[in-house]
Amino acid sequence: MKLGYSMFSFSENIDLKDIFSNVSLMKYDGVEPVLSEEGYLNPSMREGEVLEIKKMANANGLEIPSVGVWSLWDNNPVSNDLSIRKKAVDIIERQLEFASILGADTILVIPGYTHCSFAKNPEKVAYNVAYDRAYELFFKLEKVAREYKVSIGIENVWNKFLLSPLEIRKFLDDINSEYVGSYFDVGNIMYIGDPSDYIEILGRHIKKIHISDYRVEQSGLGAFVDIFAGDVDFFEVIKSLKKIGYDDYLMLEMLPNYKRLPELSIYSNKPAMDRLKYMYETL
Structure with missing residues (x-):
């Protein structure tokens, strides 16, 4: 079991050198860079520029196990606009390429949305249409992922x-590839279900785990809180992870992060992350 810190916790223009140094100081094992249109990792970069990020991480004793992406909220993979769907494919293919360069074995993607209130130009997509488009998209992208040996x-x-966890499992079962799976966030699911149920149902499909916590009596993004300050039953989460044999990264995501001095969450949440690892080793 390894512990990581996701750059989803910060803006797309953060100083990676400073953040990587802080993450290293607190003895995390890895970091998760995030692709965006104009940030520190963006589609216009050449291989040498991407490699500089890997060198920076390695110089701090950090691995890069996964790569996230911001851009798919504004380029919905299941959009009603064909040009937007094509742009989403380009973004994911670039993400796979960069992940391969960085030495990551997984990318995190949004499979598309049927409605979203926080995209710049949100649209509504019929659920059944979104499902068919998503299946076609990831069935094709599976071949690209296989070439790069990087899982989606x-x-x-x-x-x-x-x-539903049953729906996600069926979706992944139908694609039937070791290179297309689930990047499961334990806090994100709290508003509709129990993370332990999802973990045990998704089982072998889980590629990586995002760690976040959520208070169910609140609502929206403001309900996300420090680890163990919310309602995620982490004891059951760890038991479920052990039950399915998951022994990969626990990647901490603080989103939204502290309004002031957001890098302090690297320090304040490390004891909680260490406790999760201890629980895994001792339960």
Whole structure:
């Protein structure tokens, strides 16, 4: 079991050198960079520029096990606009390429949304149409992922799509590839279900785990809190992870992060992350 810190916790223009140094100081094992249109990792970069990020991480004793993406909220993979869907494919293919360069074995993607209130230009997509488009998309992208030997992990992330664990499992079973699976966020699922149920049902399909916590009596993004300050039953989560044989990264995501000095969450949440690892080793 390894512990990581996701750059989803910060803006797309953060100083990676400073953040990587802080993450290393707190003895995390890895970091998760995030692709965006104009940030520190963006589609216009050349291989040498991407490699500099890997060198920076390695110089701090950090691995890069996964790569996230911001851009798919504004380029919905199941959009009603064909040009947007094509742009989403380009983004994911670039993400796979960069992950391969960085030495990551997984990318995190949004499988698409049927409705979203926080995209710049949100649209509504019929659920059944979204499902068919998503299946076609990831069935094709599986071949690209296989070429790069990088898995695609679709995340459960407030997208009003692929809501049930049974539905997600069927979706992944039908694609039937070791290179298309689930990037499961334990906090994201709290508004509609129990993370332990999802973990045990998704089982072998889980590629990576995002760690976040959520208070169910609140609502929206403001309900996400420090680890063990919310309602995620982490004891049951760890038991379920052990039950399915998961022994990969626990990647901490603080989103939204602290309004001031967000890098302090690297320090304040490390004891909680260490406790999760201890629980895994001793339960």
